[in-house]
Amino acid sequence: MSAHVRPGWLEKPKPLTQAAKALALVAVVLLVCVPFLVIVSTSLASTDEVVANGGWVLWPTEPTLDAYRDILEGGIVTHALGVSAGVTIVGTLLSLVCTVTLAYALSRPGVFGARPALLLILFTFLFPPGMIPSFLLVKELGLLDNYASLVLPVLVNVFNLVVLRGFFQGIPEELYEAARLDGAGDWRVLVSIVLPLSKAALAVVGLFYAVAYWNSWFYASLYLESDHWPLQQVLRTYVVAGSGLTDATTGEGTITAPQTVQMAVLVIATVPILLVYPFLQKYFTKGVLTGAIKS
Amino acid sequence: MLPGLAYFLLFHYGALVGNVIAFKEYVPFDGLWGSPWVGLGNFQRMFEDGEFWAAVLNTVWIAVLQLVFYFPVPLGLALLLHSLTWSSVRRFVQSVAYLPHFISWVIVVALFQQLLGDTGLLNSSLDGMGLHSVDIIGNPDAFKPLVVAQVIWKDAGWGTIIFLAALAQVDEQQYEAAAIDGAGPWRRFWHVTLPAIRPVVVLLLIMRLGDILSVGFEQMLLQRDAVGPETAEIIDTFVYYQGIVGGDYGFAAAAGLFKGVIGALLVYAANKVAHRLGEQGVYK
Numbered sequence: 374m375s376a377h378v379r380p381g382w383l384e385k386p387k388p389l390t391q392a393a394k395a396l397a398l399v400a401v402v403l404l405v406c407v408p409f410l411v412i413v414s415t416s417l418a419s420t421d422e423v424v425a426n427g428g429w430v431l432w433p434t435e436p437t438l439d440a441y442r443d444i445l446e447g448g449i450v451t452h453a454l455g456v457s458a459g460v461t462i463v464g465t466l467l468s469l470v471c472t473v474t475l476a477y478a479l480s481r482p483g484v485f486g487a488r489p490a491l492l493l494i495l496f497t498f499l500f501p502p503g504m505i506p507s508f509l510l511v512k513e514l515g516l517l518d519n520y521a522s523l524v525l526p527v528l529v530n531v532f533n534l535v536v537l538r539g540f541f542q543g544i545p546e547e548l549y550e551a552a553r554l555d556g557a558g559d560w561r562v563l564v565s566i567v568l569p570l571s572k573a574a575l576a577v578v579g580l581f582y583a584v585a586y587w588n589s590w591f592y593a594s595l596y597l598e599s600d601h602w603p604l605q606q607v608l609r610t611y612v613v614a615g616s617g618l619t620d621a622t623t624g625e626g627t628i629t630a631p632q633t634v635q636m637a638v639l640v641i642a643t644v645p646i647l648l649v650y651p652f653l654q655k656y657f658t659k660g661v662l663t664g665a666i667k668s
Numbered sequence: 669m670l671p672g673l674a675y676f677l678l679f680h681y682g683a684l685v686g687n688v689i690a691f692k693e694y695v696p697f698d699g700l701w702g703s704p705w706v707g708l709g710n711f712q713r714m715f716e717d718g719e720f721w722a723a724v725l726n727t728v729w730i731a732v733l734q735l736v737f738y739f740p741v742p743l744g745l746a747l748l749l750h751s752l753t754w755s756s757v758r759r760f761v762q763s764v765a766y767l768p769h770f771i772s773w774v775i776v777v778a779l780f781q782q783l784l785g786d787t788g789l790l791n792s793s794l795d796g797m798g799l800h801s802v803d804i805i806g807n808p809d810a811f812k813p814l815v816v817a818q819v820i821w822k823d824a825g826w827g828t829i830i831f832l833a834a835l836a837q838v839d840e841q842q843y844e845a846a847a848i849d850g851a852g853p854w855r856r857f858w859h860v861t862l863p864a865i866r867p868v869v870v871l872l873l874i875m876r877l878g879d880i881l882s883v884g885f886e887q888m889l890l891q892r893d894a895v896g897p898e899t900a901e902i903i904d905t906f907v908y909y910q911g912i913v914g915g916d917y918g919f920a921a922a923a924g925l926f927k928g929v930i931g932a933l934l935v936y937a938a939n940k941v942a943h944r945l946g947e948q949g950v951y952k
Contacts, residue, residue, distance in 0.1 A: 379753050380840070382847040397748055398761050404821065405764050408779045411789060415782075429782060429789045471675060490673060497680040500932045503924035504904070505911045506686030509694075510679065528675045588772030591886055595912060605774045612778045613890055639778055646770050654763050657829065 409643075416440050416636035423632050440637035449607055450638055456520070457587060457603040461645075464524040464586040469579055471529050472537055477563050479534075480541035481549075498531045511596060522596035523589065523603070530585070533578045540574035541567055573656040580653045584646060604642050612638060690925045694917035703918075710922035720923060722898065723906040724881075730902065731880040733816050739876065741820050742827030743869065747861070749828060750835045762832075765825025773886040776822055780814070781805055805891075808899040815887060834868040835861065874942050878935030881927045903927045 379385075386394075411429055417440075418426075418433035444450040479487050507526060516522040544567060552562045568575065590605035602610075612635045690710055692703045714720050745765065752758040768776070783789045784804040791801040804810045838860060846856045885904035892900040897909075903923060911920025 380844065382844045383753070384847075384853070394748060394751070398752075398757070401745070401761060401825075402764050405768055405825070408783055411782065412779065426792065429792065431789075475673060493681075494676055497676060497684075499935060500684070500928055502680055502683035503687060503921060503928055504907050505917055505921035505924055506683040506689060507679070508912060509689060509917065510683045510686050525675070526679050528679070584770050588770075588774075590772065590774055591889070605772050608778065609774045609890065613774060613781065614893070635778075636782070639775055643771060643775060647767075650767065650770060651763075654766065657766065 412636045412639050412643075416633055416640050418633060420633060429632070440633040441641075444634055444637055444641075450604070450641070452600075453602055453604040453607040454641065456601060457605070460520060460523050460589075460603060461583055461586040465579060465583045467524060468528055468530070468533075468582045469575070472534050472578065472582075473563070473568070473575075475529065476534050476537035477541055477559075477567060480538045494531060494534065508595060517596055518598050518601065519596075520601070523586070523592050526592070527585070527589075530582070533581055537571070537574055537578055540571050544570055576653050576656045580649060583649070587645060604638075608638055608642055611635065687921060687925050689918050690922040692918050706918065710919045711926070713919060714922050714926065719897075719901070720906060723901040723903050726899070727881055727883055727902040730812055730815060730883045731876075733812055734819060734883065735876060737816050738819050738824070739873070741824040743831055743865075745824060746828035746831035746835060750832060762825070762828070765828065767825070768822045769826035771822065773822075773884075773890060776818055777887070777890045780818060784814075806894050808895045811891070811895045811899045815884065815891070818887065819884065830868055830872070831865060834865045838864040870942060870945075874935070874938040877938045878931060880934060881931050 411431060414430045414433050415423060417436040417438070418430040419435055419437050419439070422430055422434060478484050479491050481487070511517065511522050511526060516525065548566055548570075549562060552566050557565070588605060590603065590609050593601075593603050593606040594609070597606075599610075689703070691705060691707060693706045693709075695703045749758055749762060752761075771779075781788065785791070786801070786803060786805070788805075790804070794801050804814060842860050843856055846860055851859065881903055883902055885902070885908075888900050888902050888905050889908065892905055894900075897905075901909075904927070907920045907924045907927075910916050910923065914920070
């Protein structure tokens with residue numbers, strides 16, 4: 374941690390400026406953190422406390438995991454959690470494989486048809502096909518109520534492709550030539566030279582795909598029957614639209630207030646992102662910008 | 669390379685061809701190709717539809733509000749972060765500010781409901797102080813400011829990345845030279861910082877203008893029920909409700925195609941203007 378290095382020419386800011394900046398920074402941090410705190414606290418609070426407090430709690434006096442126990446005992450949420458995890462893992466892997474191979478082919482000079490292919494792809498960015506034709510296509514392909522409908526129509530993201538392609542292009546040409554002289558084919562070059570050098574970009578692009586799959590709900594509402602829904606779509610129905618979740622999950626005689634259960638589902642839907650985020654966060658600037666600025 | 673390319677051909681160009689449905693009357697039994705042609709009938713109906721124009725107006729209105737109130741926030745935040753000399757503080761605030769970008773719209777909307785809704789934190793606090801409660805979530809008049817606030821909360825931090833990168837590319841020596849020549853902080857900002865980030869600002873403005881007919885489909889869809897279609901209907905939700913929900917596929921596809929064509933033309937035009945002004949633009 375390099376703290377406080379002030380170049381010689383830079384004058385010390387006035388106390389008033391410093392105070393204003395500090396205030397602004399604290400405000401930014403609080404604006405992001407307080408909502409999360411309220412959700413986590415409410416999910417951990419006891420029913421009585423939530424009711425007494427009018428629906429929310431900033432700091433639970435007697436934390437309890439009742440709400441989590443209730444929803445994880447089986448039923449809709451557990452099933453949805455499995456669907457979300459499966460779609461995220463399989464989707465991310467498939468997307469990465471397709472994006473990497475395509476980006477690699479498009480990044481090498483002299484690949485037959487690379488230029489028209491790139492233009493073809495960039496054009497889709499300018500002119501997306503539209504919701505209705507996409508829906509009818511999925512329908513005519515017979516993918517309705519099939520988990521593939523959550524992955525295949527969004528398999529490759531143009532932005533991620535451009536980022537990776539830019540990153541691959543930044544790898545020094547000498548490395549490619551050396552590998553070629555050693556008799557390595559395209560696959561060999563990709564696997565043993567390009568990929569190990571592109572960890573930052575792969576981490577970022579992988580995270581983008583994973584987050585997109587994890588957060589996606591709209592396609593599920595379009596293409597899947599409700600008993601196959603992933604977590605976000607369940608969340609949408611029961612928390613945002615306010616249908617009764619407790620009845621369906623825990624049966625009669627539930628003692629947990631809906632509010633704590635709702636907030637617990639919110640927490641469960643957010644936690645995976647909070648878990649991977651800190652590990653990948655440091656790559657953002659490096660991975661995104663080296664790729665994006667070049668193109 | 670083949671699987672990726674096949675994806676684009678099938679799911680983008682295949683679907684793009686599917687836009688012919690905009691010129692047809694879709695009959696599920698006959699499928700996409702067997703359905704009868706109706707020429708420009710769907711478009712004619714669309715242009716005579718008051719609800720469609722209301723959706724267009726809402727879309728543009730929300731886009732303009734975002735341009736005025738959202739657009740400057742990441743820029744300001746980036747300048748603030750860039751001015752910090754204490755790098756560990758800067759990194760911490762950056763990490764916190766990026767985070768909401770990765771939270772789904774479902775969660776963001778649920779969060780805002782929890783904080784600003786009927787029984788949310790704000791109203792319970794107002795109640796506790798003996799004040800009138802304010803209904804922000806279900807109030808059509810508050811909807812447009814609310815959705816702009818949500819966008820700011822979610823993406824302002826993430827939006828700083830590109831400005832910070834532009835700021836980082838400014839040569840430190842330029843600041844030093846300016847300072848030695850007697851330029852105060854404001855003059856340095858005006859003559860060194862601003863010219864350095866101008867291309868990025870112009871680029872993002874162009875992209876935003878070209879994208880003016882897209883204003884957060886998921887965000888609006890999630891909250892449309894709370895305030896009603898008069899306030900929350902945008903072109904994308906119009907397409908969704910007419911087509912997917914209403915089953916009027918040809919008509920909805922026509923509205924979607926209209927949006928796509930206008931959007932592409934806007935990007936093209938904005939880019940032309942940028943070139944005229946001597947900026948780099950999005951593409952050459």
